[in-house]
Amino acid sequence: MAFEIEHYYVRTNGITLHVVQCGPLEGPLVILLHGFPEFWYSWRKQIPALAEAGYRVWVPDQRGYNLSEKPTGVSNYRIDKLGADIIGLLDAAGQAKAVVIGHDWGAAVAWWLAGRYPARVAQAAILNVPHPAVLSRALRKAPRQLLKSWYIYFFQLPWLPEKLFRRKEYLFGRASLRGTSRPDTFSSYDLQQYVKAWAQPGALTGMINWYRAAFRKTGRTGKVGRITVPVRLLWGQRDAFLEPVLGCLSLTMCEKGELTYFKDATHWLHQEEPRAVNKLLLEFLQTQGQPYTQRNLR
Template structure:
């Protein structure tokens, strides 16, 4: 495609897209996580452009102002995957590389499992294969780390507490995020966006929709060339899920455990991540 994609539509929803890099480059779709937007790729994307890749970073369902349907059912994994497929169809490409972080990684895993023919390579940052994650919940301390997922199932209370924290404890919230590997600037950006953009309830609805997914869907193996990158200081995701992921990838697989790195890999170590991506992306045939 020889023109920029600034948005795409699906089922009456409009998604914003940051389209950068050489127009004739192989396409890399960048899927952000919670509570971020396409801005979270601002450090990594230029490094990919320098290698000749074109990046498409959508603000996903609930994060784009024109794509905020009501109710948790609208945020089921099946809908999130179909959103990315709608973007893929707009590109006109045979296949695209997919890099996802946090919730974006969860979407990327399911996309590659269900539609391997459209994914040239899969890169998951921080989040293991869904089946590995579920197994780690009962074989390690992951359930304790994931306490917030249960809390987010409650109606209205999570939103209230987030707004109160933003209003009366913004500086403390920024420091908490910094302790997990964020810079003060990026932490403030994400906290302010979540609290003031109208995206708060839609973003939390991603978690509230989790019980609506079929457990069988999460066990699908991935046959695409895959790389998982995980930081050993991640406060939300433990080592066990990362180690178990190998059991659910049937194709070529690479795992990088980063010492001293937290949850926010694309922004904390973009140069190191780009080094890992160079041979991984180039190996796609």
């Protein structure tokens, strides 16, 4: 059965988020969280598969992105506030628990929720982002990862990253997607949708403030320990931004977890390998997690 994409505005944690919804109203809740520089559209190849399998799918534009609210000030983009936005969505949906699936920055939020709100997360699926403690160690001690993360430090500058991103009809953003993905992953139509999202008033600063807030003093708000909820890690080995070894290191932080590497996929694996990704996600949703293992490379 095919389900239509529905658009709503949901009040949560003191702001309003644009949330795409799909699937049967009575279905178990699955929340998909996008990363940088994307928006809900990045999950376009997963939403129908999950909905048709009987899940109620909520896909927010996270704060600062596309049609969602964009509060000013870097402190409004700390990880605890980003996570509280999603807990508010669970409350708005009237659900005690949800499956949370995240990619890139959305995966960082998923890790944080799984670690800090395990009673609210039924299962967590993570695409191409390591456990926060693993990433923190890599940025301090792994020269190869530090080199790949150069842009994080550039994004700490005021106004200049936004100016660069906006030049020549958002060439930086378009090039970052096409230049780090397999050919034909992002069509011209897809990039037009991204440009529209980036052009929303305040969007570029809101998006980049996620990176700025990550480097500001946050006390223990960003600390995530061992994960007790079931975790499914999917990782494209040709990731231009993150070293593949971070995936198996992250697995050791999970009591119940499984990792699958995609040998020929990049950071954007869910858009390059949607059929395989969807199959693995649906298999995971039908289980409660196993003691951690690493599958053979795909």
